[in-house]
Amino acid sequence: MVYDLPLTEEKVKPHHITTLHLICAFAFIGTGAIIAVYNYTLSIIWGLGLLAAGLLILGLTIAKNKWVISKKINMVLRIKELVISVLVATYSIYQHWKFPSLIFGMLSSALVFALYWERNSGGALYVHVDDNGLKLPVMRRRFIPWAEVDQVVLRFGTLTINCVDNHFFQWTLADPDFDNEIFEQFCSVKIEENISKRRNDEW
Numbered sequence: 001m002v003y004d005l006p007l008t009e010e011k012v013k014p015h016h017i018t019t020l021h022l023i024c025a026f027a028f029i030g031t032g033a034i035i036a037v038y039n040y041t042l043s044i045i046w047g048l049g050l051l052a053a054g055l056l057i058l059g060l061t062i063a064k065n066k067w068v069i070s071k072k073i074n075m076v077l078r079i080k081e082l083v084i085s086v087l088v089a090t091y092s093i094y095q096h097w098k099f100p101s102l103i104f105g106m107l108s109s110a111l112v113f114a115l116y117w118e119r120n121s122g123g124a125l126y127v128h129v130d131d132n133g134l135k136l137p138v139m140r141r142r143f144i145p146w147a148e149v150d151q152v153v154l155r156f157g158t159l160t161i162n163c164v165d166n167h168f169f170q171w172t173l174a175d176p177d178f179d180n181e182i183f184e185q186f187c188s189v190k191i192e193e194n195i196s197k198r199r200n201d202e203w
Contacts, residue, residue, distance in 0.1 A: 021081075127159060145194070
């Protein structure tokens with residue numbers, strides 16, 4: 001038997017997308033203001049341009065949040081944020097400005113990761129259950145063999161997995177299309193079949 005249990009939570013949460021836009025906005029605003037007021041190696045135009053970009057991102061994120069986090073607009077905005085961040089980081093490295101190099105280097109790395117991660121935003125998450133064990137969504141521990149499972153309970157739309165090492169996992173499901181009792185019975189049978197495979201220190 002194979003079960004794919006759809007979860008209610010999304011892979012990429014909207015408030016995470018919004019937070020990174022705000023971080024970029026404040027980074028651009030702060031750096032642009034410093035360049036415009038205190039820096040004499042760059043033209044004030046560069047500082048004002050960076051300041052304006054930060055204010056624009058901040059205004060759009062606050063006033064038009066649903067539009068900004070939509071998949072197409074978010075991707076375009078992320079790319080523009082990345083270009084600006086890489087340019088500032090590169091120039092900072094060239095000028096041997098350690099603090100701006102570190103800030104915009106880290107920001108550029110975060111934006112690269114966000115571009116990769118947010119490509120699949122809106123995709124459903126699943127817990128996959130089969131004869132070998134359970135595959136978990138977006139977690140450090142992605143697979144749990146049946147020998148390490150103590151109990152699997154599905155009640156009132158909530159899946160609970162108790163492991164023999166006292167680890168505990170719980171998710172809310174989005175309307176599973178199978179009978180709960182049959183699923184629990186399948187899990188119980190697999191747990192019983194694999195008890196002999198447990199390590200002695202797991203008893």
